[in-house]
Amino acid sequence: MASKPLPEPTPETQPFWDGCAAGELRIQRCLECQRPYFYPRPVCPSCGSTNVEWFTASGNATLYSYVIKHRPAPGFEDDEPYAIAVVTLEEGPRMMTSITGVPATPEALVLDIPLHVTFEQRGHIHLPVFQPVREELP
Amino acid sequence: MTNGSPGAIIAGAAETDRIGKLPGHTTLQLHVECALRAVADAGLNLREIDGIATVAASPATTSVPGPVQVAHALGITPGWIDGTGVGGSSFLLHVRHAVAAIRAGYANTVLITHGESGRSQVGATPFAQGGPSSPSGQFEVPYGIFGPTTTFTIPALRYMKEYGLTHEQLAYVAVAQRRWAAKNSRAAFRDPITVEDVLASRMVAYPFHLLECCLVTDGGGALVVAGAERAADFPKPPVYILGTGESLESPIISQMADFTESQAFRLAGKAAFSEAGIGVAEVNHLMIYDAFAHVPLYGLEALGFVAKGDAGAFIAEGNTEPGGSLPLNTNGGGLSYTHTGMYGMFAVQESVRQLRGEAEAQAGQPEVSAVLGNGGVFSSAGVLVLGRHPR
Numbered sequence: 376m377a378s379k380p381l382p383e384p385t386p387e388t389q390p391f392w393d394g395c396a397a398g399e400l401r402i403q404r405c406l407e408c409q410r411p412y413f414y415p416r417p418v419c420p421s422c423g424s425t426n427v428e429w430f431t432a433s434g435n436a437t438l439y440s441y442v443i444k445h446r447p448a449p450g451f452e453d454d455e456p457y458a459i460a461v462v463t464l465e466e467g468p469r470m471m472t473s474i475t476g477v478p479a480t481p482e483a484l485v486l487d488i489p490l491h492v493t494f495e496q497r498g499h500i501h502l503p504v505f506q507p508v509r510e511e512l513p
Numbered sequence: 514m515t516n517g518s519p520g521a522i523i524a525g526a527a528e529t530d531r532i533g534k535l536p537g538h539t540t541l542q543l544h545v546e547c548a549l550r551a552v553a554d555a556g557l558n559l560r561e562i563d564g565i566a567t568v569a570a571s572p573a574t575t576s577v578p579g580p581v582q583v584a585h586a587l588g589i590t591p592g593w594i595d596g597t598g599v600g601g602s603s604f605l606l607h608v609r610h611a612v613a614a615i616r617a618g619y620a621n622t623v624l625i626t627h628g629e630s631g632r633s634q635v636g637a638t639p640f641a642q643g644g645p646s647s648p649s650g651q652f653e654v655p656y657g658i659f660g661p662t663t664t665f666t667i668p669a670l671r672y673m674k675e676y677g678l679t680h681e682q683l684a685y686v687a688v689a690q691r692r693w694a695a696k697n698s699r700a701a702f703r704d705p706i707t708v709e710d711v712l713a714s715r716m717v718a719y720p721f722h723l724l725e726c727c728l729v730t731d732g733g734g735a736l737v738v739a740g741a742e743r744a745a746d747f748p749k750p751p752v753y754i755l756g757t758g759e760s761l762e763s764p765i766i767s768q769m770a771d772f773t774e775s776q777a778f779r780l781a782g783k784a785a786f787s788e789a790g791i792g793v794a795e796v797n798h799l800m801i802y803d804a805f806a807h808v809p810l811y812g813l814e815a816l817g818f819v820a821k822g823d824a825g826a827f828i829a830e831g832n833t834e835p836g837g838s839l840p841l842n843t844n845g846g847g848l849s850y851t852h853t854g855m856y857g858m859f860a861v862q863e864s865v866r867q868l869r870g871e872a873e874a875q876a877g878q879p880e881v882s883a884v885l886g887n888g889g890v891f892s893s894a895g896v897l898v899l900g901r902h903p904r
Binding site: 379380381382383384388414440441442443445446447448449450451454456457459460461469470472473481486487497500502 | 646655659671716766
């Protein structure tokens with residue numbers, strides 16, 4: 376069986392993956408227009424400034440949209456079926472991810488449910504995935 | 514046309530003799546065959562072709578000969594080359610660029626070709642996603658995406674929640690297009706289907722069932738573009754290129770700004786209709802790239818044919834099927850006719866046939882036809898506004 380694909384960090388994205396290894400979701404924001412953005416790149420997509428910085432996002436997000444894949448990609452045979460989701464971070468940017476801790480069903484995956492980041496180790500990479508926020512018992 | 518230019522026409526158009534399953538054809542053969550047929554359709558000799566355009570490279574496709582290989586195979590030496598490769602929309606962009614080249618005097622007669630062994634994979638490189646350091650390879654592939662069924666489809670659930678589109682309305686897109694395909698002997702799937710059939714077909718990537726996903730076929734198509742002042746010089750009725758547009762959005766689906774609308778579709782459409790100087794009310798026939806059942810909905814809304822959120826009901830009410838007010842995807846589309854991988858060429862071919870009055874499922878006598886081509890996953894778009902007469 377094929378193994379799951381691993382991302383290959385570049386100089387532009389290394390701080391993101393270093394953050395993941397440290398248990399933090401680090402993304403960028405523009406120091407001119409103040410807008411946060413993702414995926415990592417050296418120019419602000421809103422205003423074109425190169426005056427940007429890294430910061431640690433809260434890890435809070437909501438479920439924006441998804442599909443449930445019924446024939447697995449190579450390496451994902453044990454996961455079938457599985458959700459491929461896009462989440463909206465509390466800070467605004469969106470990212471693709473997996474949803475863990477709940478069955479991959481439309482009943483469990485209701486759009487806009489609150490999520491929080493966690494990190495899944497895969498080889499030398501820590502991959503950000505998200506799980507639904509459990510409601511605290513009173 | 515603008516700037517006092519006489520503009521340009523589509524003078525020749527043809528698909529490969531057969532489409533569907535062609536295990537005896539390499540990708541290059543498909544290019545060559547449709548090229549020869551389109552040049553013959555225009556009543557020309559290959560020596561008269563002085564411009565060539567075809568996809569030079571695209572991460573979304575398999576084997577891509579590119580303009581140098583195609584021209585060499587045809588034994589021609591054009592003085593104008595366009596290898597724009599932004600996915601299935603590329604051929605509409607080639608038309609736009611050819612119009613500009615003709616206006617500029619860089620070329621007189623441009624050949625645009627497409628061939629793809631999408632199904633049989635003859636001489637094709639295996640399917641590959643973005644490399645592991647690309648944006649897709651780092652931020653999408655690790656989550657188990659595998660081709661457009663797992664990416665192009667992701668926006669749909671958000672659209673369904675925001676605008677109340679039902680699973681039945683999404684399924685009906687496939688039903689409506691099958692009604693056109695039933696009239697077309699070249700369509701891969703012709704048997705009538707119901708919403709129940711669609712919803713009972715295998716789940717590919719929820720909420721998309723098999724019949725809401727495009728075919729994977731072999732085939733090709735080619736166009737010959739020439740200056741409009743030569744309109745009377747060709748054997749077939751000229752198809753006037755009234756307006757063109759191109760645009761783009763994101764290389765990866767997660768960065769599409771709003772999952773309920775396509776920026777690329779909207780901007781390309783705006784440019785094309787603005788240049789043509791007409792509104793959508795004057796369009797009698799429409800082709801919208803349909804890799805999946807939701808794409809025509811996004812197209813109808815982005816071009817302004819219906820208000821945002823209304824496209825599902827518009828199709829379910831029968832407006833786009835035979836007998837409806839706005840014939841849409843009259844060849845049967847990527848869902849029922851053919852889909853080699855970069856379908857845009859086939860959408861243009863059907864518009865040309867409709868305007869010439871030579872389509873199998875002829876939708877009256879359209880005066881104006883619009884074509885919307887998608888590239889990648891809402892990543893790029895091309896729009897052509899074509900007419901039977903100059904404006």
